[in-house]
Amino acid sequence: MISKKVKYAIIALVKLAREYNKGPILIRDIAESEKIPQKFLETILSDLKHAGILASKKGKGGGYYLLKSPDEVNLATIIRLFDGAIALLPCVTYQYYERCEECKDEETCGIREVFKEVRDETVELLKAATLSEIIRRESKLEKKKR
Amino acid sequence: MISKKVKYAIIALVKLAREYNKGPILIRDIAESEKIPQKFLETILSDLKHAGILASKKGKGGGYYLLKSPDEVNLATIIRLFDGAIALLPCVTYQYYERCEECKDEETCGIREVFKEVRDETVELLKAATLSEIIRRESKLEKKKR
DNA sequence: AATATAGTCTATAGAACTAATAGACTATAT
DNA sequence: ATATAGTCTATTAGTTCTATAGACTATATT
Numbered sequence: 219m220i221s222k223k224v225k226y227a228i229i230a231l232v233k234l235a236r237e238y239n240k241g242p243i244l245i246r247d248i249a250e251s252e253k254i255p256q257k258f259l260e261t262i263l264s265d266l267k268h269a270g271i272l273a274s275k276k277g278k279g280g281g282y283y284l285l286k287s288p289d290e291v292n293l294a295t296i297i298r299l300f301d302g303a304i305a306l307l308p309c310v311t312y313q314y315y316e317r318c319e320e321c322k323d324e325e326t327c328g329i330r331e332v333f334k335e336v337r338d339e340t341v342e343l344l345k346a347a348t349l350s351e352i353i354r355r356e357s358k359l360e361k362k363k364r
Numbered sequence: 365m366i367s368k369k370v371k372y373a374i375i376a377l378v379k380l381a382r383e384y385n386k387g388p389i390l391i392r393d394i395a396e397s398e399k400i401p402q403k404f405l406e407t408i409l410s411d412l413k414h415a416g417i418l419a420s421k422k423g424k425g426g427g428y429y430l431l432k433s434p435d436e437v438n439l440a441t442i443i444r445l446f447d448g449a450i451a452l453l454p455c456v457t458y459q460y461y462e463r464c465e466e467c468k469d470e471e472t473c474g475i476r477e478v479f480k481e482v483r484d485e486t487v488e489l490l491k492a493a494t495l496s497e498i499i500r501r502e503s504k505l506e507k508k509k510r
Numbered sequence: 511a512a513t514a515t516a517g518t519c520t521a522t523a524g525a526a527c528t529a530a531t532a533g534a535c536t537a538t539a540t
Numbered sequence: 541a542t543a544t545a546g547t548c549t550a551t552t553a554g555t556t557c558t559a560t561a562g563a564c565t566a567t568a569t570t
Contacts, residue, residue: 220452222558228475229466245517253466257560264518277567278515293478306366320375320399325509328501329374332439332493339485347478355474363471368529391546403531410547423538424544 223300226254227262228293234272235288235349242274242281262300269299288349294341304344305337369446372400373408374439380418381434381495388420388427408446415445434495440487450490451483 229252237243245263249256263282266272273285284291297304298313308316309324310333321327375398383389391409395402409428412418419431430437443450444459454462455470456479467473 219449219454221556225453225464226466232475242516255559258558260517261519261559267517274517275567276515276517276565278569280516280567282517303365307371308365318371320372326502326505328498328505329378331501331505332489332498336486336489339489340482343478343482343485352474352478355477356472359472359474359477367527388545401530404529406546407530407548413546420546421538422536422544422546424540426538426545428546 220297221301223258223262224297226252226259227266227296227300230254230259230263231266231271231284231291231296231349232352234282234284235291235353238284238288242279242283244281248282265299271295284349288353289351291349292345293347294344297344304341305333307333310334310337366443367447369404369408370443372398372405373412373442373446376400376405376409377412377417377430377437377442377495378498380428380430381437381499384430384434388425388429390427394428411445417441430495434499435497437495438491439493440490443490450487451479453479456480456483 230248233248233252234243245260246256248254248263249259263272263274267274267282271284271286271291272282274280274282294304303311303314305311307318307330308314309318309321309327309330317324321330324330376394379394379398380389391406392402394400394409395405409418409420413420413428417430417432417437418428420426420428440450449457449460451457453464453476454460455464455467455473455476463470467476470476
């Protein structure tokens with residue numbers, strides 16, 4: 219399971235992507251419209267800013283806005299930023315690699331091979347899931363519903 | 365990430381699968397050969413017994429052994445047993461479904477659709493990963509290494 | 511310059527979960 | 541009878557997750 223932090227981050231980012239190039243949006247507005255605890259959202263948006271994904275403006279007319287374009291931001295990046303590795307085993311991660319203590323031979327470990335495949339598939343799907351792509355899917359689903 | 369419980373469970377099950385139909389194996393032997401804390405392993409094996417995957421025999425010559433055949437036991441089952449849902453979002457699980465409070469319309473949620481695809485791919489791969497399959501892969505990797 | 515607006519930073523805290531251990535108890539083979 | 545081996549209940553230390561409080565800093569506007 220992804221953490222609430224990631225879930226809130228994605229929801230906020232999709233919201234900001236919908237308002238891309240329309241100027242800064244208040245934390246309060248995002249919190250209210252997306253039903254996210256405001257104080258919690260503050261730390262999340264701050265993290266996204268430090269990661270170079272968002273930017274902010276203080277004072278009247280301020281708020282947060284997307285620094286990167288919506289098709290540059292994907293879910294693999296967001297999950298890694300808050301929750302760390304995407305893989306299900308530490309010995310199968312790119313960026314957070316850790317050897318299993320109880321492992322006899324990593325090279326010939328059948329368990330590892332399975333989890334490597336899972337990671338590859340998952341990362342591929344999550345990388346393809348950019349903010350633009352999510353919005354595109356939403357419109358499609360809405361059309362379908364009518 | 366899967367929990368240590370799942371990791372230990374898989375390792376123990378693969379060990380028992382290698383010794384399938386060779387009679388019961390001591391908790392102590394599994395703990396030692398696989399470097400798993402014995403007391404912790406006890407609770408894990410007990411859970412696997414209650415789930416109908418293992419059986420045990422008490423007294424001298426006792427121990428644990430596979431009740432199901434190694435090609436009937438797959439990693440999706442084991443992960444669900446100990447860690448719960450495989451999906452990354454509660455609104456995308458089969459058995460542990462929970463609606464997102466902040467969700468406006470589940471039917472048209474683009475985020476949900478992405479995570480549904482991830483779940484489908486993951487479950488498919490994990491279901492194919494039976495104990496037999498893992499052992500088969502190990503032999504292949506060993507041959508390749510030589 | 512004053513003031514309201516709005517993001518920033520540091521600290522903290524309760525709840526839940528994880529990993530592991532202790533120890534008394536029960537069942538079985540010989 | 542006795543040694544062997546699994547069973548059950550409780551507990552604990554540590555960590556992570558989710559969220560909140562409150563003081564502080566920067567900016568736009570008048």
